[in-house]
Each structure stands twice: as C-alpha cells, then as structure tokens.
Amino acid sequence: FSDRLRATPTQPGVYLMRDKAGKVLYVGKAASLRNRVRSYFASSANLPPKIVRMVAKVADFEYIVAESESEALILECNLIKEHQPQYNARLKDDKSYPFIKIDVSEDYPQVYITRRIKKDGSKYFGPFANAGSVRRTLSLLKKLFPYRSCTKTITGNDERPCLDFFINRCVGPCIGAVDKAQYAEVIDQVTYFLEGKTNEVVKSIERRMLDASDALEFEKAAALRDQLQAIEKVHEGQKVLHLTSENIDVIAASTGLREAWVEVFFIRQGKLIGRDNFLMAGTQDDEPGNILTAFVKQFYDATPYVPPQILVEHQLDDTAAIEEWLQEKRRGTVRIQVPQRGEKRRLVEMVAENAAQGFAQLKVKQLADTAAMDSAMSELQEALSLPNLPERIECYDISNIQGTNTVGSMVVFENGKPRNDHYRRFKIKTVEGADDYSSMREMLTRRFKRFSKVKANGKNNSDDPANAGAALRKSKSEESWGIAPDLVLIDGGKGHLGAALSVFLDLGINDIPLASLAKENEELFVPHMAEPIVLPRTSQGLYLVQRARDEAHRFAITFHRERRSKKGVESALDLVPGVGPKRKRLLLIKFGSVKGIQAASPEELAAVPGMTLKLARQVKNYV
Template sequence: MVDIEEKLKLLPEKPGVYIMKDISGKIIYVGKAVILKNRVRQYFQSQANQLPKVRIMVKHINDFEYIVTDTELEALILECNLIKKHKPKYNILLKDDKNYPYIKITINEDYPKILFTRRVEPDGAKYFGPYSSAFAVRETIKLLRRMFPLRSCNRNIERDIGKYRECLYYHIGLCTAPCTGKISKENYRKQVDEAIMFLEGKHDVLLKKLKEEMDKASQNMEFERAASLRDQIYAIEKTSEKQKIISVSGEDQDVISMARSADDSCIQVFFIRSGEISGREHYFMKNTEEMNRSDVVSSFIKQFYEGAPYVPKEIITDVDMEERDILAEWLSKKRGTKVTITIPIKGKKKELVDMVYQNALEALKNDVNFKMEKQKNDAVSELSELLGLGYLERIEAYDISNVRGTDNVASMVVFVDGKPHKSSYRKFNIKTVIGQDDYGSMREVLERRLQHGIEEQKMIDNGELDENKAKFNIMPDLILVDGGLGHVNTAKEVLNSFNIEIPIYGMVKDAKHRTRGLVSPDGEIDMPMTGRAFRLVAEIQDEAHRFAITFHKERKSRGLKSDLLNIPGIGVKRMKALFNEFKTIEGIRKANVDELKKVKGMNEKAAEALYEYFRK
C-alpha cells in the first residue's frame, strides 16, 4: 500500500495533471489543476461535501502520480491526451468518440476522391465531421457524387491515364472518368473545390459561381454543359433550402447545448457555416451521474475538439464554465486565430441556443424511449434485473472437460449484449492439476485469465501493447461457471485473491443434465423457464460445454492424449520438444534429470517433476 499521506506532502504548488490509480495500477481518473497541491489534497480531506461518485472513486485510489507543467494551458492539453488514451473509469467520457464517421476528401492527391472514414490522420487530406450517423454520412457522399462526380477508385491516374475504358460510374453520372483523360486536371480540381465549398456551407458563393458558368456555357452554345450545370444548381438549391434554418451572422459558429436525464447526458451541436446552419449532430456522454452541467459540457468541448479537424471562430452555449477562458485559449491555439466562447442572455443567439437545447431534449427522449423499448425485449436486461445488477454487457462463462481425470481442458466463452462474441473465446490446457479435480482446474483457469488481464492492461498503459491486440484486458460484468456452489466458492476465492469484484454464479443442471438455473452462496435463483433470462443462461451453458468438448476432441485428434500433460510444468510445447528429442514415451521415461533439462524450453523444476512422475 502506497503511503498517500507522505506523497501529498510532496505535491508542488504548480500547475499540472494528476493521475489516480487503483490497486492493480490501472488509471481510473485524470484531472488537471492550477495548483496541484491544493487540488489533489481535496480528494483525501473531509468527504462530507463530495459527490457520492467521488467518494466511491477515492475508495479505489491506491496511488497517484502527477506531471508538472509550465502553464494551465499545457495542463489542459496533456489532460485531453491522457483521457483520450486511457479512457479512465471515473472521467466524463464522450461515448465511442473514436468511432464517429467523417467525410474525407483526399486533396493531397492530384485527382482527389471522396471517402467515408472513421479515422482522422495527419495525411494532408481534408476532413468534415465528426457525424453521429454513418447512414447520414453515406447519404451525403451519394448526394455529393451526384452533384460533383468525383472518383472513388484507388487507381493511379497519372500512371494509368488513357489505359482504361470508362467504368460504370461514368455511365451513370457518378464519375467524370479522369483515368481516360475525359476531364483535365484543372477542371477536376474545380469540381473538388466546389464539393468542399458545399460541405463548408458556402452555398451562396457556390451557386453564384455555377450560375455564371451556366450563362457562359449557354452563350457559347455548349448546351449540354449548361443543362448539366442547371441540374447541379437545382440540386444545391433544394439541399440549401433544407439546411438553411436561420442566419445569425456571416461567420462560422458551433452552437452547443445539453439535456440530461437521471442516467444520460445528450449534447446537441448545430454547425453554422457562413451564417447558415449546415448540419447538426447529437452525442451522448457517460459517467455524468451527479456531475454539474458545467463539467459535462467542458469535458465534451475538450474531447470533441481535441480530435476535430475544424474549430469555428465562435462557440455559443448556454452553460457557463469555470474553464471557459482556458478552453478559449486552447481552441484559439488549435484554430490559429482567436476563438470566443459566448453565453448569450438575450437576442438572436439566445433564441438559437434555446432551439439547440430543445433538439438535445428531443434526442434524449428518443434515446430513452429506445432503451426502454429495448429492455422490454432484452434477455440481458431481464437477467440483469433478476440478479439485481447493472446492465451485463459482457458475460464470461467457464466449463471444465476431461475423461476420467485425463486430458483436462477448459473453455471460456464470451457473450456481449446477449450474443456470442466468438473472437473473444479462449481455450485452456490445464497445467497444474492431475486427475479429476474440477475445483482445482477452475481455480487455475481463472487465475491465469485474471493475471493475463492485469498484465495486459499494465502493458497497454505503459505503451508496450496495442489495445487492439490484447486478449484478456477487458474484464467481464458477470462470470458464470458450469457447476454448483463448490465451483462458485472456488471462483470467489480466486477473485478475492486478486482483490477484484465481479458477480459470479454457478449454472446448475437437473437430473437430465439440462439447465435448471443459477446458484450463489445466497441460494438458488428462481428463474422462470419461459423467461428470456433463463433461455440466455441455457444458451450460454450449452455454448460453454460445446466449446469445451470440441476442444477436448481436437486435442485428442492431434495426438495430445499424453500423460505428460498431467504433469505440473509440462504443456503442449514442452511435450512436443520432449518427443522431438526422445522420440517415444519410453525414451522420455529412461532419461535422467540432466538429460531432461537440456531439452529446449525445459527447466529444472519441470524436469524433476517429469522424472519423479515416472518413478512413482
């Protein structure tokens, strides 16, 4: 246990970022401070005035670190980066921010194309977004390609020009076929510039430009081009009518407001470009229970604009924030020119932000209604309610399989939102248990699984492992074991040894080996057999058993039915190495400890265990 009192005495009176960690070393909160000494000490003083959520967090703090910065602005930038990287459990977080879709125009290429993407990269391309709806982005791209027929292929135009015939997209009017030389680079870039103007909301400028071109084409008797421009103008005007709701000024602004329920917070953003509302999106924040509106909106601004490709000249909101000045300074640095954050009291801007709030409220109502409807028909929600737990997003189930104590294996199956998540399934060869000992096997499997998870999370936090390549770092919301109370108690002992709190239940069967229900130290759970929760548990139990049996059979079919695997310290790799060296079981039996130690991958402890096994 770290001596926190001693560390608090060493805190400097300087700005910086503080990082709270739990007993496993995982980062659970990141915050910034104008004076580190004052801010961090507040967490460990009287908790009478603290929010319940903060009191719970403090109970889980085992250690903290801090990074001193020269200014509060540097602290804010570092805080944004650390929150984005670690997604701490107790920070207010923008839900799934890394997955929001963008429209990408590859202006870094000679013949740019328009794409759908979920990643913003420093590649010289131009990005628009983020948007909350992937469907809306794809529909916008379709519209753009009808109005401005840009290519979508990955062909090297400069190298391949003139080598190909026009593709289908050219014939249906969705591409101008630059690969065939039918359009010059100059005219193609003109199309790209027009598409960008459209996405930036500069419809009036674009329409004026296109009408001039149409008149010119008509005068030159280029009637086909004039007709094409006429259709393009008509499409833009119709689209502009749908988007143009109100004109506040001729500048670029984002208008932000928030509506909230007991469990959710919805942020609505209206994007104003050149005085017209060119689009709107809503975003949900999590971990906002008991937090004030100022903290939620402040957190949204930091996380949203940290990765946004564009920052407007003005942000209008109805929430005053303690960090307002430092946020404006940070946004100004990102934009390159001054950015102001305005909280209007009256006038057009106040009317606009009130309208944005009403839209946020409507989006929140729709989401709450959707969730309520979903819960009525959701087996996971039914099971969660039955067990008195929060929503059980990730459920892990374990089963042991062997034949008369030989070839011990175990399965781990994972259900996410009530559906099998097969890429997360894991197989285990039991290494330390000899004979028929289901409790010992269950203990080994859970210890290995939890240890792997803790080690991977530390490697991720230290930058030594890509989170996408980790296999065990995500902990479950519920653990189910195939068996009765003995299996449950064994699993609880393992969890307690790691100081991890995860609900655990046993999946018990009736005399006909069919699912009967769940059991815990408090007794058996009464589960109606006609209920969705019961059917989900039965499905999970059957899947865990099927996966374990399948693995057991695979192991036999690969010729792994060797007594060697029942010896502590001997796994599949060492067994293969032993057979490569001594060819047969008899050869291995006759070898002495020194000969066994020389085999690749063997150590003295395993060699002695193997030698003693054959002498019994």
C-alpha cells in the same frame, strides 16, 4: 497522502487517481497540482456524490507536470481517451469517430471516410457522431458533385466509363473527359460546400454554365443547370439565421442517470448547415456544466476545425483555459459564450430541445432492443451505416485449388438465421486459373442480372392482368432471385470488395449496401472508406457476419469437393465413343481403375456385360 501532497508541485499539470488494483479511476487537469489534488482529501471538502465515491476507492495517485494549462488540457484529453476512466464524463467510443477526408495531394482526389487524422496536408471534415451521419453527408455530396467514387488508378485511357459518368454523377477522369485542373474544380466545390460556403459554389457553377452555353456546349450547360438547381434546393433547406455571416457551433445537453446526449448545431456563414449528436458516458451526478466542459474538451481535441464562436447552454469550468487552448489550435480568436437573450439564446434553447427529444427517442429504442439477434442486426446497421436493418444478408465466397474447378457460393441469412432454400451455387465459367476477383465478378454479375430480370418480369406481370396468373404460379426458387438483400457480404478483403463494387457500378446498382469481411483480423471493409471497421470481439454483430461468412465458406468448399470428386472420376473412358456411364461403371467395377483396364486384353474387356470385341478394341485405342 499528507507527505506526498506536500511534495506535489504547484505547477500546472494532469493527475490520475488509481484504485488498489492500479486501475485509473479519474483523470483531471489543474492550474496548481498541489492545490487541486489536496482538495480531494480535505476533511471540509464539499465534493459531488460521484467524486466522494471515487475518493473512497483511491489507493494511489500520480501526476504529470505540464508547461502550461493548455498543454495540461491536451494531455488530459489524451489520457481520458486512453484509459476511459469510470468517473470521468467521456465521449462513448470516441476513438472511432469518422471524418470525411479529401487528400488534395492526389492528382484526382477521392472523397472518403477515415477514422484517423494525419498531418498529411489532407482536408478533414468532422468528426461525425457515427457512420450513419457521415454516409448521409457523402450521399448528398455525391448527388450534388460529380467526383469519382471508384478506387482505380486514373490514366485517362480507359476504354469506357462506369454508369456514374452517363448519369452525370462523375466527370469521367478515367477516360480523359476532364483534366486535373477541371477535376480539381469539382473537388474545390465539395470543399466549399462542406465549409458552408454555398454561395461560392453557386457562383462557380453559374460561371461554368454560362461559359458552356457561350461555347454552344448545351448538354454540358444543361447538366450544370441541373446541378445548380439541386444545390440551390439544399441551400433553401438550410435554416437561415439572423447572424450575418458568422461561423458558430451551438452545444446543449440532455442528461440521464448514467449517460448524457449532447447535441451540436453547425452554423456556417449564418446558415444552419448541419447537426450531430454524441453520447457521453460516466455522467452520473455530474452537473450539466461539467458534462459540457468534458464534451467541449474532447470534441475539439478530435476535430480539425474550431469556429471563432461557441455557444453553450451552461457555463463551462475553466472557460479561460479552454478558450486559450482553442485559440492556439485555431490560430485566431475563439469565444465561448452562454447567451442570455436574443436570437442566440433562442438558438441554444432550440438545440437543448432537440437534445431532449433525441435522448427520449434513444431510451425508447434501448428498451425495445431485447433479443440478441435484434442487437446484432442493430450493431451492423450502425457500424456499416445501413439504410435498413440487415434482415436479409447474402454472403458470397469463391473456392478453388490452384485455379481448378472454381466455384462460388451464395448463402442467405434472414433475421439472423440461415435460409437454406435460398442458397445458390455457381460454376465459374469464364475465368481461367486462380483469379478470385474475376470469379467474384462473374458470380455477382450473374446473380444481380438475374435479380434485375426477375424484378422486371414481376413489374411487367403486375402491370398486365393477363400475366397475373403466371406471376402467381412462379416457382419459389425463381422468386427468391428477385429479393433484394439488405446487405451483400463478401468473404475477403479490400480487393474482393473492389471487384464486387465494380459489378455494382457496371449494373447501376446503388441501393444495395456492400461490405467484405477479412478473416485475418476480422475486419469489415466498406466502399469509399480507407480504414477497416473493427467490431468488438464480443459484438453480436460480429458473431452474425462471422456465421454468415463461415457458412458461405462451408457451402463453397462442399460444392468444390463435389466437383473435384466428379472430375477425378472422369478419365479417358469418357472420350470413348459408345461407352456411356453404365458401361464405364461396369468396367471400373470389374478392373478397379483405368490402369487395370489398360492392363486387360481386348478379350477380357469384351467379357464385361454390354461390351463387344469391337468396342473393347476401341477402348484399348483410347486408354
């Protein structure tokens, strides 16, 4: 490469090392491309073992000149994200880290999960390490702030609100209980809370509570008092540090053979308001400082917020260049420090200890994850942020042809295997025509009303010794209705999911996870998340939900065909008084079809066993 190295420019930029197949092995940034790339091939180069192995595979290299070191740093992050090079320390699955999004351009903004940041004026908070982290945060927000969780168009003219309104979990914009300005105040409180400005939220609610009390609106004042107490309880649980009102991120790592666990603590207004952890891949033989450097660049490339101070456990490479880049992003001063003593040093040590403990727990979990089905359920639990392993999955589907003979199916998978004796079929009774959404609503309403009833009966029986024997004698079929699923899976897209969610809201069900699987791109949708979850094609979790969906579809189609077949046999004969199933069968055996019966004379019909001339003439009148 000597001639090419001499021709390489001395400007800042990014370089890519490729093997003989053209695969990118490594992406790096340099203030001087020529000096940096040449250092890999110098005979006296003192390179880490991992880089020595990489250089041995290099068959070609290329570079991209940048205008500045900051621009080169951004380009490096993007190329690592795109190519996932084997020899770069990189965030695992960093393309899909979730954020909380609040689209303030909406009249009545929602608070939901997204995996894409757009320059659309919305407010983004994150990234979170996984769906579980963000859902725990959303769950807390929903308990503290009464913003809407529905996806309907708000007109203010709805006849009645959902259950959330009656339990003070929503201020009811759908029925006009609040106007845009009042709803915006709730969203402002959510924003302040996510930014760590809890004191401002408390002051706002205290002011509204006193105003309501002065206006003799005591129910409203009481609801605000309860909200205030809940927020203050959370506020008390946040660790208060002797850092005045500083905003700081604290980062430390625990390293293994091929992976590293990076822990981040978020301090806002001098309080520890949250923490998260991330896995870094490709860290073999890397020094802790190299790993933290890679993490800081990739993490802050993804996050919309950069604090004015970042504390790290080890000195970073290119600290000055990273600070310059972060300052451009923040539009303010950013300092990266390795504290040596005092409160900040103790804080870094606490984060490092948490990283070590978290990584140790991860290793134990990985060793225990042996069976494919356990892996599938674990993948689903992680991807969908389920509170429990989905040991019991109930999947629902609707089947009809042009709106006729509409039926629904419920299939059950327990520990990844079909539980046939818990399968259920539903004749749709209240829906006319082809309306899958209404049909799905009817089926789920019937199923979960039955669930609530069995659950209530079981509780009453257990409380009353006189009913204990009856409870033991309950049929297994009846008992199965009272088992709560770990996941309800709907065959369909966002519309079907919305129909199911409306049932859960109406029935007050908020502890059973819900998802839908759209067949076209095998995308999973979950409530309050705009973008779909796309599992890898080789994912065991995807195989499991596909099997459940296909089984529900097969079961629904089979039932639909049975109904259609029975319907096809139904004819004008069913309307003839005195002609029951037995006479009908004998007539069809004799004449082959209704058309054959129409062509026969009354005398020929009367000759059929069980028929009389009077009945034969009646048949002729009807057919």
